[in-house]
Amino acid sequence: EVQLVESGGGLVQPGRSLRLSCSASGFTFDDYAMHWVRQAPGKGLEWVSGISWNSGTIGYADSVKGRFTISRDNAKNSLYLQMNSLRAGDTALYYCARAGTVGGFYYYMDVWGEGTTVTVSS
Amino acid sequence: DIQMTQSPSSLSASVGDRVTITCRASQSIATYLNWYQQKPGKAPKVLIYGASSLQSGVPSRFSGTGSGTDFTLTISSLQPEDFATYYCQQSYRAFMYTFGQGTKLEIK
Numbered sequence: 001e002v003q004l005v006e007s008g009g010g011l012v013q014p015g016r017s018l019r020l021s022c023s024a025s026g027f028t029f030d031d032y033a034m035h036w037v038r039q040a041p042g043k044g045l046e047w048v049s050g051i052s053w054n055s056g057t058i059g060y061a062d063s064v065k066g067r068f069t070i071s072r073d074n075a076k077n078s079l080y081l082q083m084n085s086l087r088a089g090d091t092a093l094y095y096c097a098r099a100g101t102v103g104g105f106y107y108y109m110d111v112w113g114e115g116t117t118v119t120v121s122s
Numbered sequence: 123d124i125q126m127t128q129s130p131s132s133l134s135a136s137v138g139d140r141v142t143i144t145c146r147a148s149q150s151i152a153t154y155l156n157w158y159q160q161k162p163g164k165a166p167k168v169l170i171y172g173a174s175s176l177q178s179g180v181p182s183r184f185s186g187t188g189s190g191t192d193f194t195l196t197i198s199s200l201q202p203e204d205f206a207t208y209y210c211q212q213s214y215r216a217f218m219y220t221f222g223q224g225t226k227l228e229i230k
Contacts, residue, residue, distance in 0.1 A: 035219070037166075045158075045166060045209050047219040059217025062123065095165055106172040107213045108156040112165035 002026035002111050004096045009116030012086055020116055022079040022096030027111075030054070030074035033099035035109060036081050038092035038118075046092075049081065050099070063089075086120045093117050124148055124212050128222035134230040139200045143225045145193045145210035154214035157186055157195045160224075161206045169208075170195065205229050 008020040022034070035050040049060045049070040058070055069082040079096055093115040100110030125148040135141050145155065153173035158166040168177045170186035173193055183198040197204055210222040 033217075037221075044207075044224040045160070045211075045221045047211070047221060050217040050219065052217070057217055059219075100168070100171075102172065102175070106154065106156075106175070107216070108168050108171040108177075108211075109158075109166070110168050110177070112167075114165060 002098075004098065004111055004113035006094060006096050006113045006116035009094065009118045011119045011121065013122050014087060014120055016086055017082070017084045018086060018118060020081040020083065020094055020096075020118070022081075022113060024077045024079070024098070027098070029072075029077040032101075033057075033107070034072060034079045035097045035099060036070065036079075037095045037097055037109070037112075038090075039095070039115075040089075040092045043092075048094070051079070083118070086118075088120050091118060091120050123218065124151060124215060124220055126210055126212055126220050126222040128208075128210055128225050130225060131223065132226040132228065134228050135200055136230045137200050137202055139230075141197045141200055141227065143195045143208055143210075143227075145188075145195070145222050147191045147193075147212055147214075150190045151212045151214035153189045154212055155186070155188065155193045156211045156213060157184075158209045158211065159204075159206045160209065166209065200227075202229075 036048040051070045067085045071080045095115045096113045097109035098111040155173045157170040160166040174186045207226045
């Protein structure tokens with residue numbers, strides 16, 4: 001079964017750090033780019049960051065650039081998000097998602113985890 | 123950054139109705155447009171990719187059209203399980219994706 005499982009969320013004070021992990025199974029992890037998407041309580045989806053299969057290409061939303069770092073370990077089938085200088089506005093459910101593709105032309109997020117909750121509050 | 127604007131933000135409809143949701147990009151994105159459905163407490167699910175291609179397993183009552191800056195998602199005959207929130211997402215700029223703000227489809 002193709003599966004993504006996020007972990008590492010929790011309650012953290014403003015200005016502190018947190019590292020999220022996403023464990024992949026049921027597919028060849030290093031064949032796929034991966035993404036983090038978040039959803040604040042009662043709000044819409046926000047793309048946070050993405051990383052290519054070999055970590056050669058990385059991107060961030062402007063809202064997290066300079067504070068968050070995405071990485072992956074293909075040997076461990078794992079994706080990570082290091083979040084520094086956390087703010088109240090980073091409070092959200094964070095999803096890990098696989099970038100499915102059709103012939104390397106169209107990309108879309110075809111497999112999602114259930115998410116891990118990050119709450120930034122004093 | 124490419125901004126994605128959906129309309130309407132919310133919509134009330136009845137089972138059996140035909141429903142159309144619109145998504146507009148702030149610049150041309152060719153057909154690099156995906157549609158997702160999200161039900162409360164659940165992760166999103168991709169419905170349409172490449173503006174008009176139906177993801178495997180998605181019912182044929184869902185369809186997508188458009189190119190450039192204007193796109194539509196149509197549900198031809200609403201079923202009870204279709205009441206959810208729908209999001210468009212551009213994949214034109216690799217690793218700089220953006221979502222629309224969402225359209226909540228409610229039962230009339």
